[in-house]
Amino acid sequence: MKAYPLSLRLAAAAVLSLAVSSLGLAAGPTQHQLDAARQNGSNWLMYNRTYSGDRFSPLTQINTTDASQLTPVCANQLGTLAAFQATPVEYRGVLYVTTQHQTVAMNAATCKTLWDYTYVPTGPEPINTNRGVALYKGMVIRGTDDAHLIALNAGTGKLIWNVKVGNSAIGEFLSAAPIVWKNLIFIGLAGADWGIKGQVYAYNVKNGKRVWTFNDIPTGNAVGASTWGRAASTATGGGSTWSTITLDRSNGLVYVPIGNPAPDFAPEYRPGANLFTDSVVELNAKTGKLVRWHQQVPNDSHDWDTAAAPILFTTSNGHHYMAVADKAGYLFVYNQATHKLAYKVPTTTIHNASLHPTVKGVYTCPADLGGTEWSSPAYDPQTAALYVNSVDWCGVDKLGEVRYVAGQLFFGGSSILDPVAKASGWLDAFDASSGQTLWRWHSPTPMLAGVTPTAGGVLMTGDLNGNFLVFDARTGQKLYQFDTGGAMAGGVITYKVNGRQYVAVASGNSSRSIWGTTGSGTIFVFALPY
Amino acid sequence: MAGLSIAGLGVAAGGWILALAASSSAPAAPQIFTKSQVKAGQQVFLAHCAVCHGYQLQGKIGPALKGPAFADVWLTGKQNADSLFYVISTQMPFNAPGSLKTSQYLEALSYILSQNGLVPGKTAMTVALLKKTTLPKAP
Numbered sequence: 001m002k003a004y005p006l007s008l009r010l011a012a013a014a015v016l017s018l019a020v021s022s023l024g025l026a027a028g029p030t031q032h033q034l035d036a037a038r039q040n041g042s043n044w045l046m047y048n049r050t051y052s053g054d055r056f057s058p059l060t061q062i063n064t065t066d067a068s069q070l071t072p073v074c075a076n077q078l079g080t081l082a083a084f085q086a087t088p089v090e091y092r093g094v095l096y097v098t099t100q101h102q103t104v105a106m107n108a109a110t111c112k113t114l115w116d117y118t119y120v121p122t123g124p125e126p127i128n129t130n131r132g133v134a135l136y137k138g139m140v141i142r143g144t145d146d147a148h149l150i151a152l153n154a155g156t157g158k159l160i161w162n163v164k165v166g167n168s169a170i171g172e173f174l175s176a177a178p179i180v181w182k183n184l185i186f187i188g189l190a191g192a193d194w195g196i197k198g199q200v201y202a203y204n205v206k207n208g209k210r211v212w213t214f215n216d217i218p219t220g221n222a223v224g225a226s227t228w229g230r231a232a233s234t235a236t237g238g239g240s241t242w243s244t245i246t247l248d249r250s251n252g253l254v255y256v257p258i259g260n261p262a263p264d265f266a267p268e269y270r271p272g273a274n275l276f277t278d279s280v281v282e283l284n285a286k287t288g289k290l291v292r293w294h295q296q297v298p299n300d301s302h303d304w305d306t307a308a309a310p311i312l313f314t315t316s317n318g319h320h321y322m323a324v325a326d327k328a329g330y331l332f333v334y335n336q337a338t339h340k341l342a343y344k345v346p347t348t349t350i351h352n353a354s355l356h357p358t359v360k361g362v363y364t365c366p367a368d369l370g371g372t373e374w375s376s377p378a379y380d381p382q383t384a385a386l387y388v389n390s391v392d393w394c395g396v397d398k399l400g401e402v403r404y405v406a407g408q409l410f411f412g413g414s415s416i417l418d419p420v421a422k423a424s425g426w427l428d429a430f431d432a433s434s435g436q437t438l439w440r441w442h443s444p445t446p447m448l449a450g451v452t453p454t455a456g457g458v459l460m461t462g463d464l465n466g467n468f469l470v471f472d473a474r475t476g477q478k479l480y481q482f483d484t485g486g487a488m489a490g491g492v493i494t495y496k497v498n499g500r501q502y503v504a505v506a507s508g509n510s511s512r513s514i515w516g517t518t519g520s521g522t523i524f525v526f527a528l529p530y
Numbered sequence: 531m532a533g534l535s536i537a538g539l540g541v542a543a544g545g546w547i548l549a550l551a552a553s554s555s556a557p558a559a560p561q562i563f564t565k566s567q568v569k570a571g572q573q574v575f576l577a578h579c580a581v582c583h584g585y586q587l588q589g590k591i592g593p594a595l596k597g598p599a600f601a602d603v604w605l606t607g608k609q610n611a612d613s614l615f616y617v618i619s620t621q622m623p624f625n626a627p628g629s630l631k632t633s634q635y636l637e638a639l640s641y642i643l644s645q646n647g648l649v650p651g652k653t654a655m656t657v658a659l660l661k662k663t664t665l666p667k668a669p
Contacts, residue, residue, distance in 0.1 A: 083591070400628075403616055405613045405616070405617055408613075408617045409617070411621060414620060414627035417625060512582070512591070513591060
């Protein structure tokens with residue numbers, strides 16, 4: 001691992017010899033600080049910035065008049081050539097970021113590594129990615145691809161506890177970024193595509209003991225069990241939590257995105273709506289008890305996960321909404337007073353969406369890698385807009401033999417994607433109250449990165465060509481572009497250190513077989529020149 | 531879930547049929563592929579598989595196909611060879627599943643097994659042969 005100062009630009013950053021005290025980190029962030037994350041522009045305390053997940057930053061130093069002057073300040077090459085889809089978090093001048101095995105703390109203004117913990121898995125790893133960490137009272141908490149949950153000392157990187165959550169030999173793993181509230185860690189299993197039976201958990205942050213479990217796939221007399229017309233199929237029914245979890249502090253509910261049912265392409269094997277797959281479930285945070293749910297795709301046959309976490313927002317006229325974008329290529333917005341769908345708008349090309357795969361194959365848009373993947377929409381109260389990144393990629397979905405082999409992908413068919421050169425992406429701006437399009441930008445590549453609006457009137461994101469992009473949030477005019485040299489498929493966050501606003505982005509998602517991208521996992525940090 | 535023993539399910543005449551995995555005791559290591567299949571399979575592997583599984587089969591984006599990680603799953607003396615062929619032929623290459631010829635899948639599988647200590651013989655690997663073969667324990 002190396003921290004790369006970037007030529008002359010480093011001179012300015014080097015002046016910032018930020019002293020990071022591990023003693024200072026040990027106490028925080030406190031619950032009070034996490035509760036106040038919305039008002040605190042200086043830090044980016046969790047995956048989607050706040051519990052409600054709207055991603056809006058109140059910082060204004062980088063704005064529409066000066067964004068074109070942005071410049072890279074430093075970079076930290078993490079030493080991974082695999083998937084890099086993580087979102088860093090920042091607290092008191094320290095960035096925390098994950099790769100498959102590493103958890104790294106670095107100076108948020110200079111990129112200098114402070115500590116680097118490498119996890120050694122003890123079981124098979126079905127996947128090679130991790131989305132990020134939760135910070136809480138001096139601890140850094142993350143999941144692993146062999147389905148463990150671990151807690152590290154935020155000041156030193158030393159392991160505090162390590163608990164086994166699931167069985168990775170049958171495809172269970174933890175790639176999501178957890179959140180913590182009132183001493184409870186919230187995270188869900190992923191691995192539906194391996195035929196797991198997903199679960200959501202709360203763990204005690206102090207000792208790593210499980211407090212409650214919610215079953216994504218209900219059986220017996222549980223609510224939703226009747227939506228599985230063939231009870232035997234629930235044993236491999238799927239359900240994943242891929243990104244993170246959202247929380248409403250006012251009602252004490254967690255809002256959990258649940259992914260696709262399994263086998264992915266064989267819906268006749270599991271007749272019925274298949275709750276709670278492709279849904280957002282609302283659970284009592286203290287007990288895990290189901291309160292309500294919103295299903296986006298009943299009896300899914302295209303691997304159309306609800307993968308990205310929902311966001312909660314309130315418009316200027318006082319209406320409360322929950323918005324979620326899914327891989328089927330829609331943005332769903334629900335009224336939080338009536339709990340009814342307020343509107344649903346497409347974010348990408350939709351074609352043959354009502355048809356199930358056949359043995360011969362059905363050309364479908366989006367195919368299994370389309371729509372909104374793991375990065376959530378964002379809400380900007382200044383423009384009253386929702387911003388959504390999505391993937392425009394079609395393919396032929398085929399029904400095939402349904403055969404369960406433990407630990408192997410359980411598709412019941414296949415998806416033959418169009419050549420990656422035909423894949424593109426969209427960045428959409430919607431009026432948050434009506435769903436009307438305000439502007440949209442067509443990207444030459446799928447759009448997977450986080451999208452971050454700020455009070456400076458800018459909207460920041462990135463593409464798979466490796467470009468860090470800054471737009472005017474109101475008009476969609478591109479203000480700045482910088483080629484980071486590696487595909488951007490992770491977080492874009494902003495924070496302030498010693499009075500200077502920074503932007504940290506994840507670059508280098510190497511995924512030759514799926515996304516056709518290369519690069520080396522790297523954190524780039526940008527700021528305005530002094 | 532952990533005790534699930536479904537090994538084969540297929541679409542047939544509008545319904546679903548269940549086929550139980552062969553669970554006979556592991557025979558002596560069978561010779562189920564030829565040298566020429568291994569040689570051809572190496573080329574298939576390098577062209578279509580190595581980018582994810584590594585040129586030494588050590589695993590990269592995709593899992594390792596050689597050594598304990600592979601043996602612990604497949605070379606346990608209990609796995610039907612047809613299950614492994616099913617996984618490879620229906621789900622690989624990941625960006626174009628099912629796109630290779632059956633002969634190429636058989637060759638790639640021959641190469642993978644040879645890299646895990648199974649020895650070639652005079653009998654060529656066929657789909658029919660795999661259906662009645664239980665993969666041996668790791669040599």
